[in-house]
Amino acid sequence: MNFKRKWKVILPVLLSAAVILAGGLYYISSVQDALWNRTVLDILEVTAQGRHALDTYMEKDMETLHLLSADLGEESSQDREVLHERIRQYDKNGASYICVDLDDGIVYTNLLDKGHALGAEQLDIFRKLEGKGMRQPFLDGRSGVWTIGCYERFSFADGKQGYVQKTQPLAELADRFSLSFYNNTGFSYVVDQAGDILIRSQHRNSNRTFQNLFDIIDLQGNDARQVDTFREALQTGKRGVARFRYQNEDYVFCYVPLENAAGWYVVSIIPNCVIMEQANDIVQHSRAMMVCILASVFVLTAFVLVYRRSMRRVLWAEEEARKAAESANIAKSRFLSNMSHDIRTPMNAIIGMTKLAADHANEPEKVRGYLKNIGLSSQLLVGLINDILDMSKIESGKMTLCNEANSLVTLTTEISNIIQPAAWQKGQRFTIRLHDVEHETLCFDMLRLNQVLLNLLSNAVKYTPEGGAINADITESASTREGYAHFTFRVEDNGIGMQPEFLKDIFHAFTREQDSRVNKTEGTGLGMAITKMIVDMMEGTVAVESEPSKGTAFTVDLDLQLAPDGAPQALSLPPMRILVVCDDTATCRSAAGFLNSLGAYADIACCGADAIRMLAAAVQNGQRYDAILTDWELPDMDGLQALQAFRAQGGEKPPALIVATYDWARIAPKAVGAGADGFLAKPFFRSTLYQCMRQYVLHDALPTEEQDRTVNLAGKRILIAEDNALNQEIAKELLENVGAQVEVAGNGQECVGRFAHAAPGYFDLILMDVHMPVMDGYEATRRIRRLPRPDAAQIPIFAMTADAFAEDIKAARAAGMDSHLAKPLNIPAMLQEIQRFLDADH
Known part of the structure; x- marks a missing residue:
């Protein structure tokens, strides 16, 4: 009986031990696999980043070379001194540039004072290189150094074929882009699809003898099928991971194709033991734990305790996840509630005022008042929508900056014209003050900097009581970056201020302080988050100081690039x-x-x-x-x-x-x-x-910089491509009101047909919607520009679209459009822009 009773205890323990052992082995294997996969993915990502850096470097070289080929293409192949001078202008950073007249066999370089004739063999090499791209490393006959570079074919102004090339020593590129992993135990190569080593890592473990990656792998006794799979992956442009024996040790090969050099790969090689080092530590600890559990007479009790502890952790994690989900739902509900209120409020005003305007159609003064309120409500609605779209654009990483030469005078004038009326209505004193501002023209994104300052100033107006004061200070100081000036924009008010606990969340999306003083203030709660993200994109900082009932101050610090022609003018007045x-x-x-x-x-x-x-x-x-x-x-x-x-x-x-x-x-x-x-x-x-x-004071007759701003388009014929009937009617009537003759096309294809069948010079300008059925505005513009008629390349074409981001403006320019009008249309600005283009053409 005792024996039987013991087996009743021993058997469950043994079964439990067997289950624990099997589960432990499975767990160890899973941990090893998971850690290995995670680590390999990290290495693959680092390799991809290294590839991106090399791609970017090559792309910049190719862009520079393309500019050089464009410059040389404007010259005759016989103007040898001019060609040589053009090349010397690009002599920067020790790079070597050459230009070859492929017809005459003359080569020009920034390293020599004049051109000289090429040998037939060398000239044949250049003639075989078509289009543009990267050259595989070659031995420079002049310097005896292995060299790498990019090239591009072009045509001289007299029709002869030319070839330009930018090169640098291969060792310099290898030093710059040799990747290192895990405490310098891993290294990298750049190879082609055949496995030939193009750029060799300077790492101490890098093989300096073999010229082909597959020669290294083949000599290590690796499985032929795995080698063939790796070879096929390189030949088909794939990215991935392979494992081979190398130098009597298992190594992991991560490979990623380059984008700017067809058929080139970045291959990272890392010892497998290094990758598995962390996993091996975990495995050893797990084995020791299992041995202790199996050797202990309390294995069943330990199992129960571990199980209960695990269950508590699972329950705790589930509870935390539930609370997080509830918090997210509450935030979403609060945001949707705010949006419902803030969007419905101006919508209600628009609908109500429209009804009142219709009811009082015979009373012009009242109708004008209703229409003014409709306009104000529309602008508020557009602002809410823009905030939501901006936030989405920034979070998706698709927002870009459009840095161009802009005037601080224009920036402050626009801000003052927008903020001053709102401050006037509340009896507030609004002042913009300058401190040590020397540069008035700088390179920055006017739209985004305007948006940042308007967000800060509009909030100051909102949260400052009637009779308060709002100051905007602009201070210029020296920048630590060459070619830049440092600007500090400080917006300060004596409004209601904020509680200290809210300041840490002020730049988070969808947040607004819960305060009875501001509960009726309209907004998305996105303004400060958008401001912070834009400032971060501009590589600046934004800080806030605030005290309840005393006011708030925001400080934005930015380095703005000096415009090429933005140096302070030499102005002087007589003594007075x-x-x-x-x-x-x-x-x-x-x-x-x-x-x-x-x-x-x-x-x-x-x-x-x-x-x-x-x-x-x-x-x-x-x-x-x-x-x-x-x-x-x-x-x-x-x-x-x-x-x-x-x-x-x-x-x-x-x-x-x-x-x-x-x-x-x-x-x-x-x-x-x-x-x-x-x-x-x-x-x-x-x-x-x-x-x-x-x-x-001096009564000088200054040059007239602004002409009469009254728009008069009498005698001008404008073609509108728009598929929405209501938008057609609005644009047509607005233009006819200022004297223009208007014709309408319902899609891009119809627009192209109308223009193609009209006599040259019949139309003076085209307003082109971007999103249309049958054919969109981009394709319609490209087809018009390609038409074989004299006015196809000159006629102004304006994009008229709700796509209002910087990348949308660039897309319109790339398609051949001359200007970009964002919907909802700013009518006065649209008419002035049309007038400006038509006046410039005549």
Whole structure:
């Protein structure tokens, strides 16, 4: 009986031990496989990154070579000195450039002072290379160094065939792109489809004898089928992993094809033992654990404890996952609720105002008021939609920056024109101030920087009570990067501020502080997240400081590239005395600094009373002022009172110029009636201050930079390609209202047909929708540009589309379009753009 009872205990224990052993072995095998696969995938990704770096390097070389071939293609093959000079202009970074006249056999290089004749054998090599691409490494006959480079065939202006090539020592490229893995135990090669080693790693384990990768593998006794599979993968352009014996050890071969060199591969070679080192440690520990469990009399108890612990972890993980899912659902529901409210609010206003406009169609004043409200609600709706689309575009990685030469004057003017009316309605004081700004033209993405600053300023207006103050400071300082200037944009308000606990989440998407003071404020909760992401894309930083009930300050720091022609102009004024009247210290300092740099002398008065005393003293001393710059709002008197007081002083009356952020049209009647001679908008730059002094003080006739902005398209014939009937009607009537003759095509194919069958010069401009049935706008534009008629290449074609991102603008340009109009259309801007192109053509 005792024996039987023991077996009743021993048998379950043995069975449990067997199950544990089998499960442990399976677990160990799974862990080994999982860790090996994970590690190999990581190595494959690193190899792909190395391949991308090499591809990018080759692509830049090919782009440079293409520019050189384009330059040389503009010259005759007989202009040898010009050709040689063209090549020497690209002599940078020690690279070697050559240009070969394939017809005459003359070669030009940046390393020699003149061209010389090629031997027949060398010339035959160049003639066999067609198109463009990368040359396999070759021994440079001049230097005796193994060399690699890219080439491109082209035609000289006189029709002769030419060949350009950029090369560099193979060793330099090998040093730059030799990958290293796992504490320098792995290395890499660049090979072709046949396995020939093109670029050899400088790693100590790299074989320096063999010239072909398969020779190395074949001599190690590897399975022929695996070798053939690897060979086939290289020949068919695949990427993947193989395992072979190499140097008496198992190695993993990761291979990834290059994009810019057809048939070339980056192959990484890593010892398998290194990959499995972590897994082997885990396996050893697991084996020791199993031995302990099997040797212990408490195996069943240990099993139960481990099982219970595992179950608790699983339950805990499931509970955490459930809480995360609930949190995500709550966030999604809150976002959808906010969107439902924020989208329905302007939609309700649009629908309601449309109904009221229809009901009062015979009352023009009321209809105009309703239409104004419809426009405002439409802009709010577009802003909400743009935020959502921007967030999606940024998160998907598809948003790109369009860095072009732009003016800070234009940027600040546009921002002021948008923000000032909103601040005016709430009785807020909005000021833009400049500090040490020397460069007015820089290279940056106007749309995105405008978006960043408008997000910060519109929030400041929203969350600042009536009567508050909002300041935007722009400061230039030296940058640590050559060819750049550092700019600090600081937006500060004295609004409601934020709680400290919210500041850490302010740049997260879909977040808005839960506060009864802002619950009715419309928005997606995406503005700050978008701002942060755009600033990150521009390689800058954004920081926030805030205290409840005291206000908030955002600081954006950016390095902006100097424009090629953006150096400060050499402007100067004759000696003159200017009185600057303003209570803002920063504005006074900026104005005085600009005037002094222009050669004038500036006195500063902080209020109207001080200015009156200084004017009286100047009259008494016989040292009159040549002009007065006075703020429209002074602490002790308004603009009207100040002008009247200034004009009451004896002596000659110097020109008085009003300085204000407001639109001049708003205050012009009062100001001119009180004796104002002109207007200078804040913030004023050095160039605008100079032009103001010349116009109003020196009375110089400045060149007219802006023509009459009234749009008149009388006599112009415009073809519209648009498949939406309502959009056709809107565009047609808008253009006919300014005198244009309009014809409409319902798709791209019809547009091409209309243009092709019309007489040359019949149409003056084409507005082309991008997304249309039968044929889209891109293809229609390309076909029009290819038509064999004189006006096909010259007629302006505008993209008219809801695709409004930077890459969409680039796609339109690439298709042959001259301009891009984003829907919903900015009607005044559209008409001005059409007028500008048509005026330029005539």
